[in-house]
Amino acid sequence: MAGPVAFKIRVQALAKAYGEGAGSHLALRDFSLDVAEGEFVCLLGPSGCGKTTALRIMAGLEQASAGSVVTTPPAAGQPANSMVFQEHGLFPWMTAVQNAAYGLEMRGVGRREREARAMAFLGRIGLARFRDHYPHQLSGGMRQRVSLARAFVNDPDILLMDEPFAALDAQTKLVLQEELLALWEAERKTVVFVTHGIDEALALGDRIVVMTGAPGRIKQVVPVPFARPRDPAALRANPEFGRLSLEIWHLIEREAHAA
Amino acid sequence: MKTASKERLVAIASPLAALLAWQALADAGMLDTRYLPSPWRILLVAQQLALSGDLWLHTRASLYRLGVGFVLGAVPGILIGMLMGLNRYLRAALDPLIAATYPIPKIAVLPLLMLVFGIGDGSKIAVVAVSVLLLSAINTMTGVRGIERVYFDVAKNFRSPPWKLFTRVILPAALPTIFAGLRISLGVALVVLVGAEFVASRAGIGFLIWSSWETLAVEDMFVGIIVITMLGVATTQVLKECERYFLPWRH
Structure with a gap:
C-alpha cells in the first residue's frame, strides 16, 4: 500500500x-x-x-x-468529475466555444476568461477556426472533440x-x-x-x-x-x-x- | 440560363399571366364583373380607399387588435406552458381544463366576451388572446416535455444552478416548438379576428369586407381580402425574422 x-x-x-x-x-x-x-x-x-x-x-x-x-x-x-457523453450530448444551440466553456459558465467564470480558456483548448485539438460553428455544422469527429473539450476545459479531478x-x-x-x-x-x-x-x-x-x-x-x-x-x-x-x-x-x- | 433562374422566372410569370388573363377576360366581357371585377378596377378602388384614409383606419384597427391580442395571449401562454412542462402536479391540474376549453371554437365565446369586455376593441382583443393563449401553452408544454434527457444529464453533471438550467438548457431547447406554436397561433388569430370583426365591429378589415358585402361593393370586398392576406403574410414574416434572430442555430 x-x-x-x-x-x-x-x-x-x-x-x-x-x-x-x-x-x-x-x-x-x-x-x-x-x-x-x-x-x-x-x-x-x-x-x-x-x-x-x-x-x-x-x-x-x-x-x-x-x-x-x-x-x-x-x-x-x-x-x-465531468462526463463525456455519447454522441448528441452537445447543446445544439451553443457554438463550439460556448459548448466547450459550458462547465466554466456553470461555475460562474466570466465570459472573457471562460472563452479564452475554451479557445486555448480548441486550439490544442485543431478546432480554433470552428469556434462559432454550431454542432450541426461540424462533422461527427469534430463534435466529439468539442465534447472532450467541454469536459477537459472544466478541469475536473x-x-x-x-x-x-x-x-x-x-x-x-x-x-x-x-x-x-x-x-x-x-x-x-x-x-x-x-x-x-x-x-x-x-x-x-x-x-x-x-x-x-x-x-x-x-x-x-x-x-x-x-x-x-x-x-x-x-x-x-x-x-x-x-x-x-x-x-x-x-x-x-x-x-x-x-x- | 440556369435551371434555377428559369424556375424562378416561371414562378414569377405564372401569377402575372393569371392576372393578365383575368384582366383580359373581364375586358372581353366574359366575366360577370358584378362578382369578379377586373384587377385594374380593384386597384383603382384600393387607391381611392387608401387616399380617403379609410383603408389605413381599418388596417390599423385590425393590426392593433391582432398585435395586442397576440402578445396578451402568447406571453402568459408560454409561461403557463413552461410551468406545465416542468411541474407534473401543475400539469395534472391544468391539463383537463385545457383539454376541455381547447376544442371550443373561440369565435363561439365572442358574445360572452362582449358581455365582459364590451363591444369595443376589448372583446376582439380578448378573443384573439384566448385563442393564442391556449395554443401557445399547449405547444410550449410539448416543447418542454420533449427535451432530450441527455441535456438534463449534462446540466446536472456540470452542476448547473437552477436558473442557468432554465436559461441555457430548457428555454433554448423548447424554443423551436414554442415558435411553431406561435406560427399556428398567428394563423388562428387572423381567422378569429376577421370573424369577430364581421359581426361586431365598426372598423377593421373584417368590417370592411362584411360591410362591402352588405352594400354590394364587390371591389371594396376584394381590397379587404387582399389587405388581410397581406397582413397575414407580413406578420408571418415578422415572426420568421424573430425566429431567425432567436434560433440562429437552426439556420
Missing part, C-alpha cells in the same frame, strides 16, 4: 435495480472496483451489461440501489467517458483515440472510460474491467501491459495486442452471443 489513500475512486458492492416488485430488472450487481489516482480504467462489456449504469452512478446522475462510491476529494475549487467514440467511423475513431491519449498524457487525470470495443479498451486503458451481461458483474480485470505513450495504430501490429484481444474476446464471447 502506497500511503493511506491508495485509490481515487472506490466502488463497493454497487447494485442497481430498475422498477419495483416482479417487474424489476437488475442492471448491476456486486460491482466493486478501486481506481488509482491518474489511472485510465476501461469498462468493457456487451450492450446492456450495466457499464453505463455504473458510470452514471459514479457521475452522480443515478442513485445506486445498494453499495457505495467514494472518491477522494478534489483540490479546492476543482469539480469532482476525474473524467468519466460514456462510449464517446462509439458512433464514429473506424478511421476517425483511431484519430480521436490518439488525440485523447495525447491529452491524457499531458494532464494524467483519472479516467473511467466505458466502451464495447476491445481494441479501444486495449489502446487506451491501464486496466480493462471486463463485465458480464445483465445483471452486470465484473468477470475479470485485465491489466494492459503496453508502455506509454502509446500509438493506438502501431499497437495493432503488436502480437501481444492480438493475443490479449483474443483472450478478452473469449471472456465476453458467450455474453456477446446472448446479447
Whole structure:
C-alpha cells in the first residue's frame, strides 16, 4: 500500500435495480472496483451489461440501489468529475466555444476568461477556426472533440467517458483515440472510460474491467501491459495486442452471443 | 440560363399571366364583373380607399387588435406552458381544463366576451388572446416535455444552478416548438379576428369586407381580402425574422 489513500475512486458492492416488485430488472450487481489516482480504467462489456449504469452512478446522475462510491476529494475549487457523453450530448444551440466553456459558465467564470480558456483548448485539438460553428455544422469527429473539450476545459479531478467514440467511423475513431491519449498524457487525470470495443479498451486503458451481461458483474480485470505513450495504430501490429484481444474476446464471447 | 433562374422566372410569370388573363377576360366581357371585377378596377378602388384614409383606419384597427391580442395571449401562454412542462402536479391540474376549453371554437365565446369586455376593441382583443393563449401553452408544454434527457444529464453533471438550467438548457431547447406554436397561433388569430370583426365591429378589415358585402361593393370586398392576406403574410414574416434572430442555430 502506497500511503493511506491508495485509490481515487472506490466502488463497493454497487447494485442497481430498475422498477419495483416482479417487474424489476437488475442492471448491476456486486460491482466493486478501486481506481488509482491518474489511472485510465476501461469498462468493457456487451450492450446492456450495466457499464453505463455504473458510470452514471459514479457521475452522480443515478442513485445506486445498494453499495457505495467514494472518491477522494478534489483540490479546492476543482469539480469532482465531468462526463463525456455519447454522441448528441452537445447543446445544439451553443457554438463550439460556448459548448466547450459550458462547465466554466456553470461555475460562474466570466465570459472573457471562460472563452479564452475554451479557445486555448480548441486550439490544442485543431478546432480554433470552428469556434462559432454550431454542432450541426461540424462533422461527427469534430463534435466529439468539442465534447472532450467541454469536459477537459472544466478541469475536473476525474473524467468519466460514456462510449464517446462509439458512433464514429473506424478511421476517425483511431484519430480521436490518439488525440485523447495525447491529452491524457499531458494532464494524467483519472479516467473511467466505458466502451464495447476491445481494441479501444486495449489502446487506451491501464486496466480493462471486463463485465458480464445483465445483471452486470465484473468477470475479470485485465491489466494492459503496453508502455506509454502509446500509438493506438502501431499497437495493432503488436502480437501481444492480438493475443490479449483474443483472450478478452473469449471472456465476453458467450455474453456477446446472448446479447 | 440556369435551371434555377428559369424556375424562378416561371414562378414569377405564372401569377402575372393569371392576372393578365383575368384582366383580359373581364375586358372581353366574359366575366360577370358584378362578382369578379377586373384587377385594374380593384386597384383603382384600393387607391381611392387608401387616399380617403379609410383603408389605413381599418388596417390599423385590425393590426392593433391582432398585435395586442397576440402578445396578451402568447406571453402568459408560454409561461403557463413552461410551468406545465416542468411541474407534473401543475400539469395534472391544468391539463383537463385545457383539454376541455381547447376544442371550443373561440369565435363561439365572442358574445360572452362582449358581455365582459364590451363591444369595443376589448372583446376582439380578448378573443384573439384566448385563442393564442391556449395554443401557445399547449405547444410550449410539448416543447418542454420533449427535451432530450441527455441535456438534463449534462446540466446536472456540470452542476448547473437552477436558473442557468432554465436559461441555457430548457428555454433554448423548447424554443423551436414554442415558435411553431406561435406560427399556428398567428394563423388562428387572423381567422378569429376577421370573424369577430364581421359581426361586431365598426372598423377593421373584417368590417370592411362584411360591410362591402352588405352594400354590394364587390371591389371594396376584394381590397379587404387582399389587405388581410397581406397582413397575414407580413406578420408571418415578422415572426420568421424573430425566429431567425432567436434560433440562429437552426439556420
